[in-house]
Amino acid sequence: MRFFSLLLLVGSMAMSVQAADAQNWLSRLLKAEQRQSFQGVFVYERNGSFSTHAIWHQAGQNDGESRERLLRLDGAPVEVMRVDGRLKCGSSAVADQLIEGEGPWPPRPLDPQKLAEWYEIRMVGESRVAGRSAVVLTILPRDQYRYGFELHLDRETSLPLKSLLLNEKGQLLERLQFTQLDTSTPLTKDKLEPGPACQPVEVLQTSTPKQGAWRSEWLPPGFTLRSMHTQPSPVSGENITYLMYGDGLARFSVFIEPLHSALVEDARSQLGPTVVVSKRISTADGDMMVTVIGEVPLGTAERIVLSIRASEEQADR
Amino acid sequence: MSREALYESLSAVMDDEADEMELHRVLAATKDDAELRAAWSRYQLARAVMHRDLLEPRLDIAAGVSAALAAEAMPKARIFSWGFVGRITVAASVTVAVLAGVRLYNQSEMSDAELAQRAPQPSLSAPQVQGTPILAGYTEGVEQSQEPSSKDMGKDSEWHEKRLPTYLRQHVQQSSVNGAESALPYARAASLENR
Numbered sequence A: 001m002r003f004f005s006l007l008l009l010v011g012s013m014a015m016s017v018q019a020a021d022a023q024n025w026l027s028r029l030l031k032a033e034q035r036q037s038f039q040g041v042f043v044y045e046r047n048g049s050f051s052t053h054a055i056w057h058q059a060g061q062n063d064g065e066s067r068e069r070l071l072r073l074d075g076a077p078v079e080v081m082r083v084d085g086r087l088k089c090g091s092s093a094v095a096d097q098l099i100e101g102e103g104p105w106p107p108r109p110l111d112p113q114k115l116a117e118w119y120e121i122r123m124v125g126e127s128r129v130a131g132r133s134a135v136v137l138t139i140l141p142r143d144q145y146r147y148g149f150e151l152h153l154d155r156e157t158s159l160p161l162k163s164l165l166l167n168e169k170g171q172l173l174e175r176l177q178f179t180q181l182d183t184s185t186p187l188t189k190d191k192l193e194p195g196p197a198c199q200p201v202e203v204l205q206t207s208t209p210k211q212g213a214w215r216s217e218w219l220p221p222g223f224t225l226r227s228m229h230t231q232p233s234p235v236s237g238e239n240i241t242y243l244m245y246g247d248g249l250a251r252f253s254v255f256i257e258p259l260h261s262a263l264v265e266d267a268r269s270q271l272g273p274t275v276v277v278s279k280r281i282s283t284a285d286g287d288m289m290v291t292v293i294g295e296v297p298l299g300t301a302e303r304i305v306l307s308i309r310a311s312e313e314q315a316d317r
Numbered sequence B: 001m002s003r004e005a006l007y008e009s010l011s012a013v014m015d016d017e018a019d020e021m022e023l024h025r026v027l028a029a030t031k032d033d034a035e036l037r038a039a040w041s042r043y044q045l046a047r048a049v050m051h052r053d054l055l056e057p058r059l060d061i062a063a064g065v066s067a068a069l070a071a072e073a074m075p076k077a078r079i080f081s082w083g084f085v086g087r088i089t090v091a092a093s094v095t096v097a098v099l100a101g102v103r104l105y106n107q108s109e110m111s112d113a114e115l116a117q118r119a120p121q122p123s124l125s126a127p128q129v130q131g132t133p134i135l136a137g138y139t140e141g142v143e144q145s146q147e148p149s150s151k152d153m154g155k156d157s158e159w160h161e162k163r164l165p166t167y168l169r170q171h172v173q174q175s176s177v178n179g180a181e182s183a184l185p186y187a188r189a190a191s192l193e194n195r
Helices: A004-036 A110-120 A298-307 A313-316 B001-012 B021-031 B034-050 B061-072 B094-103 B112-117 B151-177 B183-191
Strands: A038-046 A051-059 A068-071 A079-083 A086-091 A118-129 A132-141 A148-154 A159-167 A173-180 A214-215 A224-232 A237-246 A252-260 A267-271 A272-283 A286-294 A308-310
Touching: A004 A110, A004 A118, A004 A132, A004 A148, A038 B183, A051 B183, A068 B183, A110 A118, A118 A148, A148 B001, A173 B183, A214 A237, A214 A252, A237 A286, A237 B151, A252 A298, A267 A298, A267 A313, A267 B151, A272 A298, A272 B151, A286 A298, A286 B151, A298 A308, B001 B021, B001 B034, B021 B034, B151 B183
Parallel strands: none
Antiparallel strands: A038 A051, A038 A173, A051 A068, A068 A079, A079 A086, A118 A132, A132 A148, A148 A159, A159 A173, A214 A308, A224 A237, A237 A252, A252 A286, A267 A272, A272 A286
């Protein structure tokens, strides 16, 4: 018996060592993107779409600015350029619906400690991607409200070489995978200059709604409000309330648009990893269409859409 | 019909294997058979427990399905095409109502990937107005409104068709601003630009 519990103890220690190791890799990944310059080509694949892209990444060392340029290589060129993490320019496909990136909700870096509350991070083996040897991590959800990831990190630099999004049955929802990565050749200046497809970014005019004008009675554990705006719809001119929630890895957006007396059905749809669920709700200000869009399971989105409420204050108005 | 046969049908409904006749039979029987209704609720509960999931035991599935059937009684089933996102399911048909009601509490029934991979099924897009049947017995209660005239029916799909692409773009673009990782949200946004 004693032997058995000793075995258990050693076993659990080995497990926690292994988990710590996996967390270490995740921390190294975060540092790698800040410190390591690289250039490469990757593919992105989801249900119904396959595309190829190039990336040039200049780490901001010795008080130089960090620069990153991404360019879609097939079809219409889609391009994005970031300087010191800020969007400098972008094609309309990637930047025409942007609302302020700064403000009360600055981007939060991935926090491996916090992530471990909602995901189990494990090192599961080794692989080879883009001709480089890699370490395989799985980031699996501890509940059924989010998806899991499989990450293949470059053994030498910790850069992510392959990232798979998996549903609860282990089915692949999307894949981002490098086919070529160069971490040693210095980047030439012309590769870090935006091309003609990269247009200056105009952010949409927004205002901040009253705190708590809308809320969700239920959220999957770990998800918090990351952003909240109201803005006129480019389609109808109606004021749309926009909320974004995240758990540090997965994100979903909530759109609330007044319907007035329009007859509109509830709807749902799935685009690769992204689910869309729309549902009509009644408020004191008339009927609204609530739409939840995010990289979360359908059940999660359905439950959120049913939990959105207008605040009492608004209802009294 | 014998009770055994009725319970068998009920179990088929639960497993989503019932044909339309069986479904109607079970629904008709539950109307004035409290025992059968209770059995239905128990089955739901048992199933939820097996999946270790929370379930609101008072959820009246039968009422929800009846409402869905009423809504589906409308003659025209429209084929809905939304080129941008590929496929949209209107939560109105009986199958979807039953599935959705269950999936609310445990989502192992149908994977999203399967849902995404399935070919478009026109039979699933029976039009339906406010008051989602799956909500019967849920906190908000049922809102049954009269059916709209066929003139208005074209508009509502248009409503989503116009807005969802914008919503989707905003979601992926905002993700790339709010997120720490850059390549993945960028790739998601760039992949929307297919045609």
